[in-house]
Amino acid sequence: MQRKALTRGFEQAEFQARTEKAxxxxxxxxLEGLLLLTEPEVRYFSGFNTLFWQSPTRPWxxxxxxxxxxxxxxxxxGAALMRQTWxxxxxxxxxxxxxxxxxSLLSELLAPLAQRGARLGILKGHETSLRMPLxxxxxxxxxxxxxxxxxxxxxxxxxxxxxxxxxxxxLTHICGIGSATFDQVxxxxxxxxxxxxxxxxxxxxxxxxxADDVPYLVGSAGPGGYVDVISPPSRRxxxxxxxxxxxxxxxxxxxxxxxxxxxxxxxxDDAARRAYDVLWRATEAGLAAAKPGNTCRDLxxxxxxxxxxxxxQGGDIGRLGHGLGMQLTExxxxxxxxxxxxxxGMVLTLEPSLGYGESLIMVHEENIVIRAQGAELLxxxxxxxxxxx
Amino acid sequence: MQRKALTRGFEQAEFQARTEKAxxxxxxxxLEGLLLLTEPEVRYFSGFNTLFWQSPTRPWxxxxxxxxxxxxxxxxxGAALMRQTWxxxxxxxxxxxxxxxxxSLLSELLAPLAQRGARLGILKGHETSLRMPLxxxxxxxxxxxxxxxxxxxxxxxxxxxxxxxxxxxxLTHICGIGSATFDQVxxxxxxxxxxxxxxxxxxxxxxxxxADDVPYLVGSAGPGGYVDVISPPSRRxxxxxxxxxxxxxxxxxxxxxxxxxxxxxxxxDDAARRAYDVLWRATEAGLAAAKPGNTCRDLxxxxxxxxxxxxxQGGDIGRLGHGLGMQLTExxxxxxxxxxxxxxGMVLTLEPSLGYGESLIMVHEENIVIRAQGAELLxxxxxxxxxxx
Numbered sequence: 001m002q003r004k005a006l007t008r009g010f011e012q013a014e015f016q017a018r019t020e021k022a023x024x025x026x027x028x029x030x031l032e033g034l035l036l037l038t039e040p041e042v043r044y045f046s047g048f049n050t051l052f053w054q055s056p057t058r059p060w061x062x063x064x065x066x067x068x069x070x071x072x073x074x075x076x077x078g079a080a081l082m083r084q085t086w087x088x089x090x091x092x093x094x095x096x097x098x099x100x101x102x103x104s105l106l107s108e109l110l111a112p113l114a115q116r117g118a119r120l121g122i123l124k125g126h127e128t129s130l131r132m133p134l135x136x137x138x139x140x141x142x143x144x145x146x147x148x149x150x151x152x153x154x155x156x157x158x159x160x161x162x163x164x165x166x167x168x169x170x171l172t173h174i175c176g177i178g179s180a181t182f183d184q185v186x187x188x189x190x191x192x193x194x195x196x197x198x199x200x201x202x203x204x205x206x207x208x209x210x211a212d213d214v215p216y217l218v219g220s221a222g223p224g225g226y227v228d229v230i231s232p233p234s235r236r237x238x239x240x241x242x243x244x245x246x247x248x249x250x251x252x253x254x255x256x257x258x259x260x261x262x263x264x265x266x267x268x269d270d271a272a273r274r275a276y277d278v279l280w281r282a283t284e285a286g287l288a289a290a291k292p293g294n295t296c297r298d299l300x301x302x303x304x305x306x307x308x309x310x311x312x313q314g315g316d317i318g319r320l321g322h323g324l325g326m327q328l329t330e331x332x333x334x335x336x337x338x339x340x341x342x343x344x345g346m347v348l349t350l351e352p353s354l355g356y357g358e359s360l361i362m363v364h365e366e367n368i369v370i371r372a373q374g375a376e377l378l379x380x381x382x383x384x385x386x387x388x389x
Numbered sequence: 390m391q392r393k394a395l396t397r398g399f400e401q402a403e404f405q406a407r408t409e410k411a412x413x414x415x416x417x418x419x420l421e422g423l424l425l426l427t428e429p430e431v432r433y434f435s436g437f438n439t440l441f442w443q444s445p446t447r448p449w450x451x452x453x454x455x456x457x458x459x460x461x462x463x464x465x466x467g468a469a470l471m472r473q474t475w476x477x478x479x480x481x482x483x484x485x486x487x488x489x490x491x492x493s494l495l496s497e498l499l500a501p502l503a504q505r506g507a508r509l510g511i512l513k514g515h516e517t518s519l520r521m522p523l524x525x526x527x528x529x530x531x532x533x534x535x536x537x538x539x540x541x542x543x544x545x546x547x548x549x550x551x552x553x554x555x556x557x558x559x560l561t562h563i564c565g566i567g568s569a570t571f572d573q574v575x576x577x578x579x580x581x582x583x584x585x586x587x588x589x590x591x592x593x594x595x596x597x598x599x600a601d602d603v604p605y606l607v608g609s610a611g612p613g614g615y616v617d618v619i620s621p622p623s624r625r626x627x628x629x630x631x632x633x634x635x636x637x638x639x640x641x642x643x644x645x646x647x648x649x650x651x652x653x654x655x656x657x658d659d660a661a662r663r664a665y666d667v668l669w670r671a672t673e674a675g676l677a678a679a680k681p682g683n684t685c686r687d688l689x690x691x692x693x694x695x696x697x698x699x700x701x702q703g704g705d706i707g708r709l710g711h712g713l714g715m716q717l718t719e720x721x722x723x724x725x726x727x728x729x730x731x732x733x734g735m736v737l738t739l740e741p742s743l744g745y746g747e748s749l750i751m752v753h754e755e756n757i758v759i760r761a762q763g764a765e766l767l768x769x770x771x772x773x774x775x776x777x778x
Contacts, residue, residue: 052619055718124523134513228469230441329444
């Protein structure tokens with residue numbers, strides 16, 4: 001299938017805009033720098049795009065100064081690729097080097113801030129991790145007395161939540177590819193097919209439809225429904241009466257779709273049909289509530305009020321949707337605790353789930369972008385009734 | 390292509406043996422527990438296998454006590470899958486919960502150790518990261534005064550380096566699939582094909598050959614050679630005289646192959662042929678040196694001495710191979726700094742690289758297992774001369 005040829009990467013103006021927005025917020029919060037260690041954050045501000053992060057061996061650092069372009073402190077193996085981005089100041093070392101994996105380069109860069117007791121933003125809040133050895137982090141902090149480490153999680157997550165038009169184009173593209181892939185599922189699977197072959201066929205089809213990759217594919221199948229929503233495939237063959245769920249995060253140019261579809265094999269029982277109907281209508285309620293000015297909590301409650309017809313627990317996956325972009329899941333969370341106000345340009349999943357029968361769980365998911373008038377679907381809406389293959 | 394049907398997962402005895410070996414080492418080092426946060430470590434001791442770790446939202450914890458089975462402290466969304474493993478004590482909470490994402494459950498579990506001033510092993514050394522919010526980590530440590538945090542990186546990495554026969558079977562399987570996939574490359578690509586289509590064809594073929602997934606695929610192509618070894622694909626069409634390199638980490642049942650192949654498009658110039666020949670012979674030197682009792686440094690020096698014929702820098706990727714298993718790259722490193730002694734059952738890459746011409750780099754890689762007599766290839770050996778397509 002041929003789709004419009006999008007340009008890979010972004011114009012330099014995109015990175016400049018991201019950086020300047022961060023710097024305006026940094027100034028308002030009294031931060032003289034921001035130190036980033038994680039793949040999406042480094043990529044967001046630099047354009048550095050590689051799967052090499054899967055190797056845990058080397059740490060990578062991007063420093064956002066109060067003004068000017070970011071500075072990369074990275075292993076030499078990445079320097080050639082970083083030189084293709086808009087970053088000019090690239091400081092590299094021959095890594096791995098267990099005795100000094102970038103720590104002295106980083107200390108040198110940050111020493112002036114430490115000497116004047118400046119505030120440095122780091123990511124230490126919800127949904128973050130420290131993507132370097134904790135021992136090296138402790139050594140770095142000890143080497144820089146005076147530096148005031150300040151949590152800048154909200155600053156960075158707040159920026160990343162609202163997508164640019166160029167980002168939305170990439171997300172629209174991959175959601176279209178995901179939808180076209182799910183459309184082919186009924187032609188590709190049948191009773192007797194082992195689940196691992198179902199997964200393999202789905203992955204191959206997504207690539208044929210134009211995905212770069214399918215980093216995330218989980219799912220389950222069982223009589224009348226499934227008990228788990230994050231499993232790798234088993235070798236169990238699909239059986240008449242199974243409900244099959246596939247949940248995929250496919251990527252194009254580093255941006256994810258994240259949605260699932262349910263299929264009944266041969267026939268569907270009433271309990272599964274009923275659960276599906278409730279979830280479909282819960283998603284409708286979410287679509288109606290997903291407009292600028294409402295909060296994630298509002299969205300959660302709109303979805304939850306429909307789920308409660310059948311189940312007051314909403315399954316137990318902890319939230320009913322989330323942000324989507326360079327990662328499979330991003331901030332915010334559609335949950336009672338999240339009062340983030342929805343804004344134009346946010347790309348979100350709506351993901352109602354419920355428990356039914358004996359320990360069965362059903363999930364349902366769509367991807368949307370928030371526009372001035374409300375939700376715009378990026379995925380082709382799931383069928384209103386549980387499809388039977 | 391049909392291969393021997395291997396069993397997915399492991400017998401319970403495998404996890405028991407891993408746990409008991411860890412506990413023996415813990416006893417020797419005076420550790421009363423081991424706290425693990427990262428995917429490969431949690432999977433290694435529990436068998437918990439899911440791609441859901443790609444979502445950064447939730448932390449996961451596995452505690453190895455001084456005796457008995459590991460204890461899982463995990464988000465509720467993972468409890469159903471964890472109940473399918475050998476783990477019995479599963480403590481879960483409804484996550485995400487920014488105010489308390491498992492911290493009070495974990496504090497309760499660790500409080501007895503803290504009260505008696507016990508030593509708790511954590512991973513804070515080379516090649517590790519802290520896969521939870523740093524802020525939550527600091528709160529946990531503050532809540533447990535008296536607990537002596539001790540680096541157990543060497544303990545865990547030392548265990549994981551030496552593979553069991555069941556692990557070697559999975560690694561042999563995926564390396565066979567990777568080799569069969571590379572064998573098809575000459576039939577699938579040709580001058581004029583954009584690099585992104587080369588990548589897509591490779592991924593589809595690897596799945597057809599039986600891979601579960603191809604999480605890692607990087608590569609480059611350019612006139613006479615390439616300048617970067619970790620790039621995503623561009624849309625540039627392959628041209629006569631290009632050297633194309635593809636480097637893949639494909640997976641089966643959670644185990645990786647990691648190797649690359651080079652191809653000349655239409656014709657190869659002398660410089661590329663010469664670089665290829667040196668790398669091929671450097672790998673031969675590595676194969677000869679890869680036997681029990683030699684160190685990683687010995688292996689490094691054996692490979693480096695051949696590379697030095699053409700280039701005394703060995704490219705600049707920092708090492709000439711590494712461990713391989715549940716991750717694309719694992720300990721140890723074939724580098725001058727690594728004095729790890731090679732043992733039977735270690736699965737390794739041999740990965741010579743060199744710089745040549747004007748800023749060109751060439752890489753070459755094979756995967757091996759160390760046997761009593763020396764190296765056994767898991768990959769089908771690369772052709773001795775640069776293949777021309």
